[in-house]
Amino acid sequence: MNSDTVLSDWRSKALATESAIGSAVIGQPSLIRLISIALFARGHVLLEGDVGVGKTTVLRAFARAVGGDFERVEGTIDLMPNDLVYHTYVDADGQPRIDPGPLLRHGESLTTFFFNEINRARPQVQSLLLRAMAERSVSAFNREYQFPHMTVFADRNRVEKEETFELASAARDRFMFELNMSTPVDDDVRQALIIDTAYHNADTLIESVPLAMCPGSELNHIAGEIQSSVRTSPAIDQYLLAIWRATENPAAFGVSVDGVDMDRLILAGASPRGMSALTRAARVVAWMNDRDHVIPEDIQTVLPSALGHRIFLTPIYELRRSEVAPALVSAIMNVVASP
Template identity: 35%
Template sequence: MTVDDVKALGHAIRGEVAKAITGQSDTLDLMLTALFAGGHILLEGPPGTAKTLTARAFAAAIGVDYGRIQFTPDLMPGDVVGGTIFNFRTGEFSLTKGPVFCDLLLADEINRTPPKTQAALLEAMQERSVTFDGTTHQLSPNFMVVATQNPIEHQGVYPLPEAQLDRFLFKHRVGYPDLAQERAIIAQHGAAGADPFARYPITAQTDAATLAAARAVVDSVRLVDEVVDYVATLIRATRTNTQLEVGASPRAGAMLARAARARAALEGRDYVIPDDVKLLAIPALRHRVLLSPAAQIDGRQVEQIVTDMVDATEAPR
């Protein structure tokens, strides 16, 4: 497989998802980048903006094992990862796998469950394994979390801990469609009780072997020293910016570089350019930094601060 094949594969997946989803091209681009970079993505947006539907369509288009957890306040860690249950008939303990044992996991409304349950995903997202009763169980090498959360509701929700936010490659804010897209959505999905997957069947465009080959291509994309220095300088700038109380971690730099490689491959290039880093900086950093109290009082936005840092950091030619 070559970078041209990765580009063609990305185009084919976009086409299949478009059968059920109108718009959301920026969301899909980041999901594809996360997929080929081996990362996870957090989608934040108001209800009814097709966050869940996009994740379902994406899973169908890449042909992987799909799992879903509807996070609720009474959800327990065992409901996520599973555990061992004593079988009274056999007198032995048997392994019961939770929904986390899949390829693509939709963590729907992840901020509705307490931090104790959210933490059940920490090991799974970082190491692609889960441990219970002293035994470590490996997950799929293609394991990917697509989490959603609603920014509007403030009652009955629990903010995600910084340690978990740092494990998401991207945080993407899903907004409302423009007028033309909204008219198309109403025309396409306005039939009462219509199931978009029944009306517009999605065909899988890849499999486990193809995904592994695509990720191998991403690994081979060239990242020259000048671009490495650029990423490092940008990450370190978040720690010295007076408007930020907490800057990005070293993990953020490594994941941003990996994402830039994936984006380059999706563009049909076998090398990373500074523009790849610039375009991914906001979704890769907005959830990893915290505003200082003074910046919050001034009404500053994280996205604008990151944009200013990108503009102030000299990019290699």
């Protein structure tokens, strides 16, 4: 089976997965598409939204579609890094025992690590996660544990800020996408969510998604195939470079945001990792649209989700991030053009 056929088959799988999850989690097609893109670009996803909009449900649905071993951790203020690596107890024989924690328990077969309410965990815990996300490995017990197929899904609610720890810039940069899940606005969707009993039981909904539609153990391979088969033209390369420079110095590109002093807005632009993630995600978009080349629309599809959380604002504007960052990214998209 040649590469094109493999990619075509996997595209069908990806679209079928999207469709299945879209049936379980209604009213969120763009969010599901972006999570799917992150999955095939081998990126981690941070999901933010109001309480009870279905963040956990959609992530669990993806975890089921990916199959493999699944771990879930609830972020709490007393959670410590070692709680992810191991836990100790005294067994029935009165002997002290040390068992692997949720991160190590499944070894290389871990495909989905779901960190619920990540902003409730201490920065120490978040730091442990940094390496696990970036390198897909951790060191413990004098050895290194690899998680080559792991995808981290994390969520946080944006309503409560008490007893929470805002993610550090470095931690945010590890996530390919930071997605905002909002309450559906369509009345038909809202009516179905509250009236239709099928949407009242999350477990049943998740089980409606076929298990391991896109086997997680094969995602690395297919992701590599996608990245090598979808090409970018010099015009797209220049476009990406221009976007990168615009995130560093938007004023030089004439980017403006109402009520913002553009000369004092940016602390640091997008990181090389961020731009790399953007490019990888854009290639996946092109592949999902059955193209072998990237066009600006592919980049624009993922630009807000990939760079919105990666532009580091000065403290004076950091408090208004949720308002300023989307406006800035939108302005960059409006100003920078290709060709």
